[in-house]
Amino acid sequence: MDIRKHLSQVDIFTGLSLQQLDEVSRIVSDREYKKGELVFSEGDDGIGFYIIISGRVKVYKVSPDGKEQIMHIFGPGQPFAEVPVFEGSRYPAYAEVMDNSRLFFFPKKDFIKLIHDNPSLAMNMLASLSQRLKQFSNLIESLSLKEVPGRLASYLLYLSDKNGSIDEFELDIAKSQLASFLGTIPETLSRIFTKMTNKELVRINGPQIVILDRTGLEDLAEGESKL
The missing domain is CATH 1.10.10.10 (Winged helix-like DNA-binding domain superfamily/Winged helix DNA-binding domain)
Structure with a gap:
């Protein structure tokens, strides 16, 4: 399956024309990771975000005493690490693949240019981030209460x-x-x-x-x- 076909099945690219999907596909870096391999570490420069094509990724923090706290687990079709793209900040946690995985990487500078040219992309990203915020809020409530x-x-x-x-x-x-x-x-x-x-x-x-x-x-x- 080509990159454009994969992108058309991801929520944040819903509604884009074939030409727009072609533009997005041209900036994609198609990457494969082995089980247990780090995608990025906490504090690394937020140089872009990812979408999972196959496999799973866990995002987690590590306490000063070395205890791991999983924040989220992402699966096929889901984006992660979008916030640093818009904030211009560093990755706030670790990301590690849980299975042999295939990820699409979207460089920050190239993707921001695409958003300027395709405002509907920004709306889709906001919807995705809003849903993530709701899920994270529910997790915090569950863990704390x-x-x-x-x-x-x-x-x-x-x-x-x-x-x-x-x-x-x-x-x-x-x-x-x-x-x-x-x-x-x-x-x-x-x-x-x-x-x-x-x-x-x-x-x-x-x-x-x-x-x-x-x-x-x-x-x-x-x-x-x-x-």
Whole structure:
């Protein structure tokens, strides 16, 4: 599949003509990364942004004591690191590929020129950033106001909704990474999964999750019940 075809399937390029997509495709750098490879480090110059074509990327911060806190996980079709493009700032976190991945890189100077020539691009970017801000706000609320069982319940319901509100699905990240994402440690996460299983809220087989009691899981996520 050519670059233009990939771009046409990304939300921020919705509504662009074939000629405009050709203009965008000419500035794209098509890059491949191996699992575990850094895309950029916190403090690097924000020289452009990325769109994931295949694979996944985690964006995370590292505390002074070396603890990793995952801020977001991005998948195919999603852009990341757009803010430094507009702020002229440095990357505020680390970005690392979680699988062998293919990314499109958009250099800042070239992309800003495209925005001047195609104002609809700016509107699409604003819509994408607004959605990201809402997701990040929900994450902060979950991490700061909910106890760990509620955070985990919220995440499992999120995965269910993401997969079409089905009751059987797989975790999209390793449990150790999920613990980091939820702001806890693997041992605590394991104990909570065990309690959820004992209460027959879920059934767990490796990465496979089956929701047995959606209402009970929703009550836990909303803080209306405890394990």
